[in-house]
Amino acid sequence: MRRGKTRGGEFIDFASCFLHESPANMHILDRTKKQDLSMRQRKIEIAMGVLLLLGAWFASVQGAKLVSNLKNQNTPVVLIDPGHGGEDPGVIGIDNIAEKDINLKIACLLKERLLGNGLGVVMTREKDIGLYQENERNHKVQDMQNRCKVIAEHKPDCTISIHQNSYPDASVYGPQVFYYTDSPEGKTLAAILQKTLNTQLKIEKPRVEKGNSSYYLLKRSEGVTVIVECGFLSNAKEAGLLTEENYQQQVAAAICAGVMEYLR
Ligand SMILES: [Zn+2]
Numbered sequence: 001m002r003r004g005k006t007r008g009g010e011f012i013d014f015a016s017c018f019l020h021e022s023p024a025n026m027h028i029l030d031r032t033k034k035q036d037l038s039m040r041q042r043k044i045e046i047a048m049g050v051l052l053l054l055g056a057w058f059a060s061v062q063g064a065k066l067v068s069n070l071k072n073q074n075t076p077v078v079l080i081d082p083g084h085g086g087e088d089p090g091v092i093g094i095d096n097i098a099e100k101d102i103n104l105k106i107a108c109l110l111k112e113r114l115l116g117n118g119l120g121v122v123m124t125r126e127k128d129i130g131l132y133q134e135n136e137r138n139h140k141v142q143d144m145q146n147r148c149k150v151i152a153e154h155k156p157d158c159t160i161s162i163h164q165n166s167y168p169d170a171s172v173y174g175p176q177v178f179y180y181t182d183s184p185e186g187k188t189l190a191a192i193l194q195k196t197l198n199t200q201l202k203i204e205k206p207r208v209e210k211g212n213s214s215y216y217l218l219k220r221s222e223g224v225t226v227i228v229e230c231g232f233l234s235n236a237k238e239a240g241l242l243t244e245e246n247y248q249q250q251v252a253a254a255i256c257a258g259v260m261e262y263l264r
Contacts, residue, residue, distance in 0.1 A: 075118065075119060075120045076119050076120065076157040076263050077119070077120035077121070077122060077154060077155075077156040077157055078114050078119050078120070078121055078122075078156055078157060078158055078159075078160060078259055078263075079121075079122045079123075079124070079150070079151055079154055079156035079158070079159040079160070080107045080110055080111055080114075080121060080122070080123050080124070080159075080160050080162065081107075081123075081124040081125075081147055081150075081151075081159060081160065081161040081162065081217070082100070082103040082104040082106075082107035082108075082123070082124065082125055082162050083099065083100070083103045083161055083162055083163040083227075084099055084100035084103060084130070084163075085100045085103075085104070085125050085127075085128055085129050085130045085131075085143075086100075086128060086129045086130030086132070086139075086143075087130060087139065088100065088130055088139070088140065088143065090103065090163065090164065091164055091165070091166040091233050091234075092233075093164070093166060093232075093233020093234060093239045094233060094234065094235075094236050094239040094240075095239065097233050097239055097242070097243060099163065099164040099166075099233060100128065101128070102164050102230070102233070102242050102243065102248070103162045103163060103164065104125070104126075104127075104128065105245075105248050106162050106230060106248050106251050106252055106255075107123065107162045108126065109248055109249055109251075109252035110160070110162070110252040110255050110256060111123060112252075113252055113253060113256035114256055114259065117256065117260055119259075119263070122150065122154045122156060124146075124147050124150050130143045131143045131146035131147055131150075132146065144216045144217065144220075145220075147161075147217060147221075148216075148217065148220045148221045148222075151221045151222055151223065151225065152221075152222050155222070155223060156223060157223075157224070157263060158189055158223065158224040158225070158226070158259065158262065158263070159221060159223060159224065159225040159226070160193075160226060160228055160255060160259065161217055161225065161226070161227045161228065162228055162230065163227055163228065163229050163230070164229065164230055164231060164232070164233045164242060165229040165230075165231065165232045165233070165234075166232060166233050166234040167232055167234050167235075168234070169234075170234050170235055170236065171235065172232055172234070172235060173205075173231060173232045173235040173237065173238040174198075174203045174205060174206065174207045174231065174232070174238075175194070175197040175198070175201065175203065175207065175228065175229060175230050175231055175251070176194070176207040176208075176209070176210060176229045177190040177191075177193045177194045177197070177209045177210075177226055177227070177228050177229070178190065178209070178210050178211075178212045178215065178218065178226060178227040178229070179209060179210075179211055179212070179218065179225075179226050179227075180211070180212065180213065180215075180218040180219060180225065181211035181212060181213040182213065183218075183224065183225075185224045186218070186224050186225060186226055187209070187211065188262065189224055189226050189258075189259075189262045190209035190210075190226045191209050192258045192261050192262050193209070193226060193228060193254075193255060193258035193259075193262075194206075194207070194208060194209040195258070196254045196255070196257045196258035196261070197228075197230075197251070197254045197255070197258070199254075200250060200253060200254035200257065201250060201251065201254060212227075215227060228255060230242065230251050231251075
């Protein structure tokens with residue numbers, strides 16, 4: 001995709017050399033010979049035109065092959081973004097559970113699984129920090145801008161931003177994946193992740209993936225980005241599960257399976 005280079009130039013240059021070549025001694029030939037030569041010249045030009053088209057077609061096929069070969073040779077890269085961190089705890093759930101901590105735990109488990117599957121991984125944070133400078137103003141804006149910068153720098157095959165949800169109605173639960181409304185690729189990835197999460201976590205009332213056009217990260221990040229809300233910290237049962245390492249492993253496994261399916 002982003003790593004491929006087409007070699008079409010070589011073919012087109014080669015063909016165009018022939019196309020513009022003309023006989024050196026044209027002016028001393030008689031008219032019949034000239035016409036004869038002109039006819040032959042036209043035939044050659046038509047033949048070369050056909051060759052040129054074939055060359056362009058071949059070049060495009062070669063280009064596609066080269067891209068797909070490069071993609072196979074180069075390790076796909078997944079960017080994991082554990083939401084919030086530092087002075088921004090995110091949602092504070094039941095029993096004062098801070099979203100930022102659950103996000104980081106699941107993100108680290110996901111990282112290990114993706115690495116184990118042979119993928120490259122980039123993390124926006126691996127500690128309890130935000131992506132801002134202490135001495136600068138408006139940490140939240142700076143933090144979000146810097147997360148987008150990391151994505152732009154690394155150009156991953158996809159970006160998974162890990163979050164936990166909250167809702168005033170404590171009975172609401174279940175993971176939900178968000179994608180940028182205008183991104184068909186984002187929708188595809190979100191649908192796969194939603195399916196693997198619902199199935200592997202055996203969610204009784206499964207939620208569906210949802211398009212969003214206002215979340216900063218979805219709106220401003222390059223490439224394919226989704227936000228995975230792993231569950232609701234406002235639901236007692238789910239909040240309890242999300243603090244257990246066994247369940248965090250299951251969430252990471254489901255996301256990993258979805259990413260592998262998407263990249264296949
Ligand atoms: Zn969040």
